[in-house]
Amino acid sequence: MHDYVVKVFKESSQIKDIFLNENLGKIVQVVDVVTAALKAGNKILLFGNGGSAADAQHIAGEFINRFLIERPPLPAIALTTDTSVITSIGNDYDFSEIFSKQIKATGQAGDIAWGMSTSGMSPNVVKAFESAKKMGMITIGFTGKDGGDIAKMVDYSLHVSSGSTPRIQEVHITASHIICELVDVKLFQRPDMK
Numbered sequence: 001m002h003d004y005v006v007k008v009f010k011e012s013s014q015i016k017d018i019f020l021n022e023n024l025g026k027i028v029q030v031v032d033v034v035t036a037a038l039k040a041g042n043k044i045l046l047f048g049n050g051g052s053a054a055d056a057q058h059i060a061g062e063f064i065n066r067f068l069i070e071r072p073p074l075p076a077i078a079l080t081t082d083t084s085v086i087t088s089i090g091n092d093y094d095f096s097e098i099f100s101k102q103i104k105a106t107g108q109a110g111d112i113a114w115g116m117s118t119s120g121m122s123p124n125v126v127k128a129f130e131s132a133k134k135m136g137m138i139t140i141g142f143t144g145k146d147g148g149d150i151a152k153m154v155d156y157s158l159h160v161s162s163g164s165t166p167r168i169q170e171v172h173i174t175a176s177h178i179i180c181e182l183v184d185v186k187l188f189q190r191p192d193m194k
Contacts, residue, residue, distance in 0.1 A: 015160065015167045016174060023158050027175060030156050031182040033138055037112050038187065043075035045107055045137075047099045047128055048116035051169045052142075053080035055116055059176045067180040071188045077106065079128075099128035109136030117141070118168040120148020120159075129153055142175070144168030 034044065044063060046056035056078045063076035079102045080086075089098045103113060113132035115125040120143035129139050129150060141147075141154035144162055151157040158175055160168040 011164075012167055012170050015162050015164075016171055018162075019158075019160050019171045019175070022161065023175070026156060026158055027178060030140055030158065031179055031186065033140075033156065034112055034179060035183050035186045037110060037138060038074055038183065040110055042108070042110040042112065043077060044112040044114055045077050045079055045103060045132075046114045046116075047079040047102075048125060048142075049122055051165070052116035052118065052172070053078075055169065055173055055176065056080050056114075058173070059114075059180065062177070062180045063183075067177075067184050069184050069188060071184060074183075074187075079103070096123040096127050099124050100131040103128050103131045103135070103137070107132060107135055107137050111137045112140060113137045114140040115142070115150065115154075116172055117148070117150055118144040118160075118165045118172075120145055120150045122150075125150060126153070142172045 037044070044060070046060050047053070048056045057080055060076040060078035063074040065073065079099050085102060086098045089101050093101070099115070107113065113129060115128055117125045126149050129141065132139050133153070139154040140156045140158070141150040142158050143151050144160040144165070147157060147159040151159050160171045162168050
């Protein structure tokens with residue numbers, strides 16, 4: 001059992017190293033684009049399914065409340081939290097519409113649409129990005145496996161080269177935390193990083 005625990009930790013570390021080597025420049029770009037959008041008075045809309053839904057809620061909370069420093073709340077909405085909205089859309093239309101209809105209702109040009117899909121193929125995340133792009137929103141996709149349709153359609157694709165859903169999600173949350181921390185630094189702490 002000890003060996004298995006060590007194996008999982010090493011695998012997680014290796015996948016994070018690979019992700020960093022493949023996405024370092026993109027992470028910096030995402031920090032810059034999120035910072036610019038927030039400075040311009042725009043908001044972040046986050047979404048995903050299952051564990052990615054929980055990650056969307058988690059990261060929205062980090063922006064709204066605070067991350068590591070005391071600072072004003074930043075506008076972020078997880079589109080995964082309103083069960084009445086989600087179930088009414090799923091019932092009256094289709095589950096694939098649950099995020100796109102919310103984006104049409106609450107998004108505007110210049111906002112960030114930040115979606116997470118470990119497969120890169122989730123139909124409701126794909127449709128959300130289609131709507132966001134039509135509206136002039138900035139699209140950020142966190143994916144895994146080969147990136148799927150999402151990696152090809154978003155403005156900024158951060159892709160984890162792995163087929164393991166838990167390892168992909170571990171990288172997604174690490175990258176999300178880094179983005180939160182650096183956005184805070186750029187907005188509130190270090191003028192030399194702007």
